[in-house]
Amino acid sequence: MQTDLVAALDIGGTKIAGALVDGHGRILARAQRPTPAQEDGESVMRAVEEVLGELAASPLWTRACALGIGSAGPVDASAGTVSPVNVPGWRDFPLVERVRAVTGDLPVELIGDGVAITAAEHWQGAARGHDNALCMVVSTGVGGGLVLDGRLHPGPTGNAGHIGHISVDLDGDPCPCGARGCVERIASGPNIARRALDGGWRPGPDGDASAAAVAAAARAGDPVAVASFERAARALAAGIAATATLVEIDIAVVGGGVGKAGDVLFAPLRRALAEYATLSFVRGLTVVPARMGTDAGLVGAAAAALARRADPTAAGV
Numbered sequence: 099m100q101t102d103l104v105a106a107l108d109i110g111g112t113k114i115a116g117a118l119v120d121g122h123g124r125i126l127a128r129a130q131r132p133t134p135a136q137e138d139g140e141s142v143m144r145a146v147e148e149v150l151g152e153l154a155a156s157p158l159w160t161r162a163c164a165l166g167i168g169s170a171g172p173v174d175a176s177a178g179t180v181s182p183v184n185v186p187g188w189r190d191f192p193l194v195e196r197v198r199a200v201t202g203d204l205p206v207e208l209i210g211d212g213v214a215i216t217a218a219e220h221w222q223g224a225a226r227g228h229d230n231a232l233c234m235v236v237s238t239g240v241g242g243g244l245v246l247d248g249r250l251h252p253g254p255t256g257n258a259g260h261i262g263h264i265s266v267d268l269d270g271d272p273c274p275c276g277a278r279g280c281v282e283r284i285a286s287g288p289n290i291a292r293r294a295l296d297g298g299w300r301p302g303p304d305g306d307a308s309a310a311a312v313a314a315a316a317r318a319g320d321p322v323a324v325a326s327f328e329r330a331a332r333a334l335a336a337g338i339a340a341t342a343t344l345v346e347i348d349i350a351v352v353g354g355g356v357g358k359a360g361d362v363l364f365a366p367l368r369r370a371l372a373e374y375a376t377l378s379f380v381r382g383l384t385v386v387p388a389r390m391g392t393d394a395g396l397v398g399a400a401a402a403a404l405a406r407r408a409d410p411t412a413a414g415v
């Protein structure tokens with residue numbers, strides 16, 4: 099029997115996606131359910147089981163050699179548990195054990211969603227060919243992951259590279275994580291929008307007060323909108339520069355909804371990076387938009403499972 103495919107799950111606050119993925123990152127079968135995020139933990143698990151059941155009904159399922167799971171965090175890969183902030187019914191939920199009850203002895207690899215995106219960008223996207231990279235998702239929250247020495251570096255619990263909760267403003271606003279002045283508290287979409295509104299920016303007739311609307315206003319020259327993106331860019335730049343100085347990455351990839359803002363974000367981000375990343379060994383650092391689309395989480399979970407299979411000492415459960 100040929101076992102050339104991997105199964106992948108991407109578990110987020112709005113949807114649970116599953117796929118069978120080949121060795122080139124192509125998706126050959128897929129299944130999806132909405133996440134019943136406000137229901138109890140068993141209801142959420144039932145949605146996962148339905149996705150797995152639909153995949154297992156595919157004639158391709160017998161070719162799967164492993165299962166990769168990318169989940170909203172925090173995750174604890176060493177314990178096989180997840181506690182996604184936006185899924186309150188799951189706290190220290192034994193996801194790996196529960197999935198194994200369905201999939202049998204298929205090896206399971208659990209990583210955080212930021213790490214999954216990183217695996218996808220390194221395998222197929224903007225970080226391809228880079229041995230030392232930081233990949234970030236800037237949207238409702240700010241997450242990330244690291245590639246070091248050519249390999250994904252999830253860390254013992256699967257959360258390494260979580261740049262959103264590095265403090266870049268010592269006396270800054272309290273962050274929901276308990277710290278102050280975190281990158282996420284300044285650079286996430288909701289915080290970009292909040293700061294623009296605080297500064298007097300007002301949405302247009304459609305009432306859209308999202309970061310995407312602030313980005314459109316910034317492109318049209320609205321100074322408050324421009325300033326809100328510049329502040330977010332400085333927070334991201336400080337976090338990226340700190341990461342580069344610690345572990346010598348040569349590329350930072352920025353994705354997520356805010357990452358789609360284009361020059362409104364990337365122009366001030368590159369300027370600020372030149373200010374913060376000053377030592378000789380980080381001066382060559384580049385920052386680029388992500389290339390992977392909405393399937394990044396699935397492709398990344400598959401990549402992590404494949405890497406684990408190729409090198410069992412690489413990481414994970």
Ligand SMILES: [Zn+2]
Pocket residue numbers: 262263264273274275276277278280282283
């Ligand atoms: Zn924080």
